[in-house]
Amino acid sequence: MVIPAIPAIPSVGSAESAGAAQAASSASGAGAATGASGASGASASSGASGSSFSDMLGNAIDSLDASQQSATNLSLQAAAGNANIADVTVASTEADLETQLVTTVRDKAVDAFNSIMDMQA
């Protein structure tokens, strides 16, 4: 799955740094952190924060896709009588949780973006 790069958001205050820090901590949980700039917070004024966020979101969605494929395959095997019910439950629960994690991170990022866009005098 290819995710188009999200343009870098200029660093304008705490809203973005909070969003980036959350994104970075989620990424390290998913084992997908690659030089996330969230730790440096508001001082990350270069375009790096934008590209690393898109990498993180892309990796998260790749991982989500793999979880869902695994859950689908196990469900098919269970329907054919070849899979352990516990394994199917675990796979589908994890796919569900991962979907919630990715959408939560996406919502937080959109909130951060919107809160910046709303700062019009």
Place this chain on the structure above:
Amino acid sequence: MWEAIDIAGSGASVDQTWIDTIGGNVANMQDGVTPGQPVYQAQYVDAGASVEPDGSGDGVKVDSIDVGPAQGQDEYDPNNPVANASGEVEYPVVDLGQEMTDLIQSQTSYQANSAVMSHATDAYQSILSIKA
């Protein structure tokens, strides 16, 4: 990610194997054979902790399936078609009371692992629903 769910899932898988062996033992306890022929041997799950290379716990796994005695118990039943010249039939050594007790234990253990899975899911969802 989601380690607690994976670990509870490994426990449920082992319990599933346990229940399967109990079912096999109960289903085969009346498999009479002519004495001297191979008789069904009861199966018992030998479970052990599954440890990752760094030493942290990774749930439970089936180490091996142990089998009961190869020598069955003889019963006098001269009308049985498989009885030998002295009227004896050999039956597997399966203690039905023990199997029923194990069945209750394995069922309770399965429910416990299922509860861990359910509560871990609730915990993960609660951390995901934190509002800024």
